[in-house]
Amino acid sequence: MSKSAFVAIVGRPSAGKSTLLNTLCGEKISIVTPLPQTTRNKVRGILTESRGQLVFVDTPGFHDSQRKFNLHMRDLVSGALEETDMVLYVIDATRSPGQEEQALAQLLTQEDHPVITVLNKSDAPPAPGWEDFFATFRDSNAPGLSISAATGQGIEALKDLLFESAPEGDPMYPEEYYTDQDPSFRISEIIREQAMLRNRDEIPHSLYVEVADLEEDPDTNLLWIRAFIVVERESQKGIVVGKGGTQIKAIRQTAQKEIARLFPQKIHLDLRVKASPKWRNKDALLRRLIR
Ligand SMILES: Nc1nc2c(ncn2[C@@H]2O[C@H](COP(=O)(O)OP(=O)(O)OP(=O)(O)O)[C@@H](O)[C@H]2O)c(=O)[nH]1
Ligand SMILES: [Mg+2]
Known part of the structure; x- marks a missing residue:
């Protein structure tokens, strides 16, 4: 029986979620800029292999703000979390954790679905503070893999982990599809x-x-x-x-x-x-x- 899952990609603005979606799927599907809050939609990218199909759902960066525009994006992230089988939590290891990261990690500890946490941008020097952060959260948020969405480092190990953790099921899209955007x-x-x-x-x-x-x-x-x-x-x-x-x-x-x-x-x-x-x-x- 092959694997099949929806995987919501969440993280702070500019953590590298869209870059990671593109690297995992091997296609430029979601747009990327150095500016925070680039992604505004749930952008789906599909990875089909002999071991199964993973449908990644890129989301807007989790941002603490009461402005209408941001609240709409926050609702979208919450909705994506409800519709998913697994969560891929992307952390930018080159930026120290702040309040926003704490708030997001806290939210994810309440998740019923498996959460796979990755430390992204491992090609660049890490910022201090992550060890202490993980001391608080590691138990509830699955292992912290170090990856680089930009260079591809750690991506095969991440795919293995994702397929291992995914539930069994039939593919949701034909195998030649890599996105469902109109x-x-x-x-x-x-x-x-x-x-x-x-x-x-x-x-x-x-x-x-x-x-x-x-x-x-x-x-x-x-x-x-x-x-x-x-x-x-x-x-x-x-x-x-x-x-x-x-x-x-x-x-x-x-x-x-x-x-x-x-x-x-x-x-x-x-x-x-x-x-x-x-x-x-x-x-x-x-x-x-x-x-
Ligand atoms: N050095 C390095 N830069 C990266 C890596 N992944 C992403 N970036 C850069 O980080 C910036 C933000 O990347 P995005 O993929 O747009 O980040 P995002 O999390 O989708 O951002 P939002 O959509 O704004 O929430 C871009 O300049 C990327 O090139 C990485 O592994 N290493
Ligand atoms: Mg994005």
Whole structure:
């Protein structure tokens, strides 16, 4: 009988959850930037081997804040924990544990599902404080494997542990699937990654991306995409567009190249910027965006 499990990946912002999901699945599925709070959704990545299938669910970083935007993301993490068979708890070993880490670890001690804890970024020097931290938590949170999601170190050992701990069952997805994201979502995430990277000092968290149109022309084998980078204020539009449009052009070109790798068609990306004042306070929109 083969193994089958949903595995929720949780941890503080920037711990390396999305990088780990991509490394485990061997594909770039979830976007990665050096900025905290990059992931805003439950992004699923699927690993199928002869010993079974693991469906990893990447989640937004666990962040202690009462702002509406953050509360929606926190609810999403709680929901992911409820729907899962196992938890993969990712710790950034290069940052000392603080209150937020304590709060998350505490939450995970109440988990009914198996929790596998990994110390990530072992390719870089560790920060002090983790030994004391584990003295308090190791009993309830399973063994602390040292890994590097970036270099792949410790990943095979982690896969072994995950498959060993997983329940038996049939695969949930066909074996050739590595994600279940719809095309519009993947496209919007690729654009958002570029937009965040190129606006990292100013407004990375004030933007979201909306794919307005996806049109396929079978005669010319062209996939025509119209998308908007949406910012919070009129004054931010100019920042995203850049002097003489250079910035938006660079975002468009890089995103278009990456999108082209995913689709068999030729891609034409029409990318524009618009403002939607205070979108981060709008519940209905947040429910649509953060899911
Ligand atoms: N040195 C090193 N850097 C890493 C490793 N894993 C991730 N990073 C870096 O850490 C930063 C954050 O990585 P992400 O994968 O986006 O982290 P995340 O936990 O998904 O972050 P959020 O989605 O914001 O919660 C990026 O700059 C990564 O390149 C690692 O094993 N070693
Ligand atoms: Mg992430």
